[in-house]
Structures are given as C-alpha cells and as structure tokens.
Amino acid sequence: MMTIARLHDLFESHAGSTTLSFEGRCHDCQKDMNVMVALSPEGFDISGGALFEPEPDKFFTKCDECYRSSPRLSGYQTCEVYSRVVGYLRPVSQWNEGKQAEFADRKHYRV
Ligand SMILES: [Zn+2]
Structure with missing residues (x-):
C-alpha cells in the first residue's frame, strides 16, 4: 500500500495540485478504473479504489469490490x-x- 509520506511526496512533486488521478485497470478484474486522491484538511481523501506502489513509481490500482475480497496486491514480483x-x-x-x-x-x- 501507499504510505502517507509517499502521498505527501507525490503532492509535493506536483506542486499546486490538490487532486491526483491514477487511471488504469483493476489489478484483479481488469476493469477500467480511476483512483482519485484529494488533499483535504483531514488528510487524504482516496476514492474509486485502492492504490499500490510495490516499488518506486510502479503504481497499481484495485477496484473497491476486489479490494474488499482481497486487500493485498498478489501475484506481483519485481x-x-x-x-x-x-x-x-x-x-x-x-x-x-x-x-x-x-x-x-x-x-x-x-x-
Ligand atoms: Zn476489480
């Protein structure tokens, strides 16, 4: 999973942005999807699914349904x-x- 510190870094490297969008396919069911991360006063507001970064700058997304049935990123190997x-x-x-x-x-x- 992404760490809070890493999300802060991503927002810093996209200075001025208040939302980051990760478009792609669900790692498990291959459905097209879009994970949105918004900066909010309470922290980060993540919607549309889950975001994984198993190694630097390699992003994977999972839809909410697949995340509920398995919250881990499986089958990934560097x-x-x-x-x-x-x-x-x-x-x-x-x-x-x-x-x-x-x-x-x-x-x-x-x-
Ligand atoms: Zn899925």
Missing part, C-alpha cells in the same frame, strides 16, 4: 534485470548509483 558491468553479469539493482545512471543512459540498437 523483475530482476541482469546486465554486464565491469566485465561481470550482475543484477542492475545491485550496481552502484553511478553505474545505474549509466545503465539508464544506454541505448538499444536493432541490427
């Missing part, structure tokens, strides 16, 4: 990407910050 760094194949997630930035800059070529 994809471990291996690539070559200084002569070895290593998971990119274990590379240092500089090497990860260099990995993000790499371009794919089709021959």
Whole structure:
C-alpha cells in the first residue's frame, strides 16, 4: 500500500495540485478504473479504489469490490534485470548509483 509520506511526496512533486488521478485497470478484474486522491484538511481523501506502489513509481490500482475480497496486491514480483558491468553479469539493482545512471543512459540498437 501507499504510505502517507509517499502521498505527501507525490503532492509535493506536483506542486499546486490538490487532486491526483491514477487511471488504469483493476489489478484483479481488469476493469477500467480511476483512483482519485484529494488533499483535504483531514488528510487524504482516496476514492474509486485502492492504490499500490510495490516499488518506486510502479503504481497499481484495485477496484473497491476486489479490494474488499482481497486487500493485498498478489501475484506481483519485481523483475530482476541482469546486465554486464565491469566485465561481470550482475543484477542492475545491485550496481552502484553511478553505474545505474549509466545503465539508464544506454541505448538499444536493432541490427
Ligand atoms: Zn476489480
């Protein structure tokens, strides 16, 4: 689930916004849906379903009906990407910050 601190960060990175909208499909039933998060004096007003962020910037939504029957995000697994760094194949997630930035800059070529 999303933490309150993370929601504060999202609103800070969208300065001036009082609502955030997450459009997508329900993770369980694939129904098109839209989760709205509004800033209110009492905190956050979340409507339309549930919001999950199992890893940074990977958002998933669940409709209210599916959330009631199972409040967990199931069947989600991170994809471990291996690539070559200084002569070895290593998971990119274990590379240092500089090497990860260099990995993000790499371009794919089709021959
Ligand atoms: Zn659903």
